[in-house]
Amino acid sequence: MATIKQIWAREILDSRGMPTIEVAGQLDSGQIAVFSVPAGASTGSHEAIELRDQDEDRFYGKGVLKAVNNVNTVLAQAVLGKDPSNQEEIDNILINLDGTPNKSKLGANAILAVSGLALRLGAIANNLTLYSWVLSLMKKMGITVYTKIPxxxxxxxxxxxxxxxxxxxxxxxxxxxxxxxxxxxxxxxxxxxxxxxxxxxxxxxxxxxxxxxxxxxxxxxxxxxxxxxxxxxxxxxxxxxxxxxxxxxxxxxxxxxxxxxxxxxxxxxxxxxxxxxxxxxxxxxxxxxxxxxxxxxxxxxxxxxxxxxxxxxxxxxxxxxxxxxxxxxxxxxxxxxxxxxxxxxxxxxxxxxxxxxxxxxxxxxxxxxxxxxxxxxxxxxxxxxxxxxxxxxxxxxxxxxxxxxxxxxxxxxxxxxxxxxxxxxxx
Structure with a gap:
């Protein structure tokens, strides 16, 4: 069984020059995966809440250092030692740590960073391409997927x-x-x-x-x-x-x-x-x-x-x-x-x-x-x-x-x- 050994996150820029989160993780085997989080301009009012710093001295309040810190501390610590193949178990840990209906406490951007990283690490641990690993998760849920390009x-x-x-x-x-x-x-x-x-x-x-x-x-x-x-x-x-x-x-x-x-x-x-x-x-x-x-x-x-x-x-x-x-x-x-x-x-x-x-x-x-x-x-x-x-x-x-x-x-x-x-x- 593969386990998550390390997780570390940092603030990077997205395609609009706005801060977002990049997170990397390492398995106990030494293999590494990286995942970055996107963000919307036109957002529905009922979306999960991304956490921004609101510090006008940095990126006019749009920085994500608080969310990065949440990844590097509370979220990372909660999933270290876990098997990334157990995607739902990891996601439930993240959801429960936040405890809000819209993920406003820790930030949907911080939570997705760890969730997406776990998916990539799960694919590596199972020696599968990412799309093949996602397909296998769908099959576990009882959904038959025929591999094709949308x-x-x-x-x-x-x-x-x-x-x-x-x-x-x-x-x-x-x-x-x-x-x-x-x-x-x-x-x-x-x-x-x-x-x-x-x-x-x-x-x-x-x-x-x-x-x-x-x-x-x-x-x-x-x-x-x-x-x-x-x-x-x-x-x-x-x-x-x-x-x-x-x-x-x-x-x-x-x-x-x-x-x-x-x-x-x-x-x-x-x-x-x-x-x-x-x-x-x-x-x-x-x-x-x-x-x-x-x-x-x-x-x-x-x-x-x-x-x-x-x-x-x-x-x-x-x-x-x-x-x-x-x-x-x-x-x-x-x-x-x-x-x-x-x-x-x-x-x-x-x-x-x-x-x-x-x-x-x-x-x-x-x-x-x-x-x-x-x-x-x-x-x-x-x-x-x-x-x-x-x-x-x-x-x-x-x-x-x-x-x-x-x-x-x-x-x-x-x-x-x-x-x-x-x-x-x-x-």
Whole structure:
């Protein structure tokens, strides 16, 4: 039996220049693993709480030295000598040490650091790739997972809190058709991204990229961004509706103010019925494959209505609505409020709780979309995790910026490994 011999954490920077936690651990065999914690910009109000220092003299209060100290002291001491193969046992220790429903005492970022590290150490101890180890944990929970690469949802234009504030919607996506190989889909996205960048330069409308690598252009309306994607796809060899579809992450809670939705496409604020009609018009015109967070995160009645309206052709994804929380996922299942759950381990705080949410969603017919956060590092953990849980889709941002490309390139490696394994077993 392998045991955890050492754990040590430090403060590093994420892709936005914000502090986050990196943690390393050593087994009694001497083998070492490293894990780093992502963070979101657009966060649901019901997410587990990450611990920040609130010291205005360091990183304007955004430092994580308190969380790092919690890892190096109370959390590390509690799991030293434990077998990392027992993921749920370790996670239960972490949860009980914190003792709050939202992990606000020790910090969800500190807790996830140790939980994620334990997962990596467990894979090493069992001489498995990380995705194979996650798959084995799913099997122990009674969920059969077929090893495949999830369909990627590529973020081409960033708006909202992730990019240009003149665009209300947070992410404008392209989604390759699922029968394309992953490597074909990645090439497709990279080529469309190149064309979109050139078109924006020709318009004089490009000035930066957003948090997730998508362009943050000087466009005036959400429809302008969608039309940019349509025009870019037309300029390639690919067909819209044949090879690739469009998708949106509205992150509607951000532009929901004083009881109405305020978007620049409309001169007046929209009430719920008007916003629902707006999405219907968008969907009729663009045939969206994915629509994430279309309404305010606590408007369950509205979510039920939009799912009833659009779910026959569009996947309705709950992120801020669900925040990877099992109680909220169960409510969504009961009320038929969405058809897919966005999964972010740092929203709930431990690997075991995340796996339980995936199990619940899978058993009740919801699609699984495993996602990065806007504040990322070059850690590609989430790519292995997505393959291991048998996710239907992944969201890792644009095919640009190192912290995004690290995940996409890791999926290329896994695709090659799966292909080699299948060929070997077929001969």
């Amino acid at each position: 369909t990627p949802i590529f973020n081409i234009v960033n708006g909202g809190l992730h990019g240009a504030s003149n665009l209300d919607f947070q992410e404008f996506h392209i989604v390759p058709v699922s029968f394309k190989s992953y490597s074909e889909g990645l090439r497709m996205a990279a080529e469309i991204y190149m064309v979109a960048g050139n078109k924006l330069r020709q318009k004089g409308a490009i000035h930066s990229v957003g948090d997730e690598g998508g362009f943050a252009p000087n466009l005036f309306t959400n429809m302008d961004a969608l039309e940019l994607l349509v025009e870019s796809i037309k300029q390639t060899r690919y067909g819209l509706g044949r090879d690739v579809f469009l998708g949106l992450d509205a992150a509607a809670s951000v532009f929901y103010k004083n009881g109405s939705y305020q978007i620049k496409d409309k001169t007046s604020p929209l009430d719920k019925p008007a916003m629902l009609e707006y999405y219907k018009v968008l969907n009729d015109q663009y045939h969206l494959a994915i629509l994430e967070d279309p309404l305010e995160e606590d408007d369950w009645e509205g979510w039920k209505k939009i799912t009833e309206m659009l779910a026959s052709e569009t996947i309705i994804v709950g992120d801020d609505l669900l925040v990877t929380n099992p109680e909220k996922v169960q409510k969504a299942i009961t009320e038929k409020a969405c058809t897919a759950v966005l999964v972010k381990p740092n929203q709930v705080g431990t690997i075991s709780e995340t796996l339980k949410v995936i199990k619940l969603a899978r058993e009740n017919g919801l699609k699984i979309v495993v996602s990065h956060r806007s504040g990322e590092t070059n850690d590609w953990f989430i790519a292995d995790f997505a393959v291991g849980v048998g996710a239907d889709y992944v969201k890792f941002g644009a095919p640009a910026r190192g912290e995004r490309v690290a995940k996409y390139n890791r999926l290329l490696t896994i695709e090659s490994e799966i292909s080699a394994y299948l060929k070997q077993n077929a001969s």
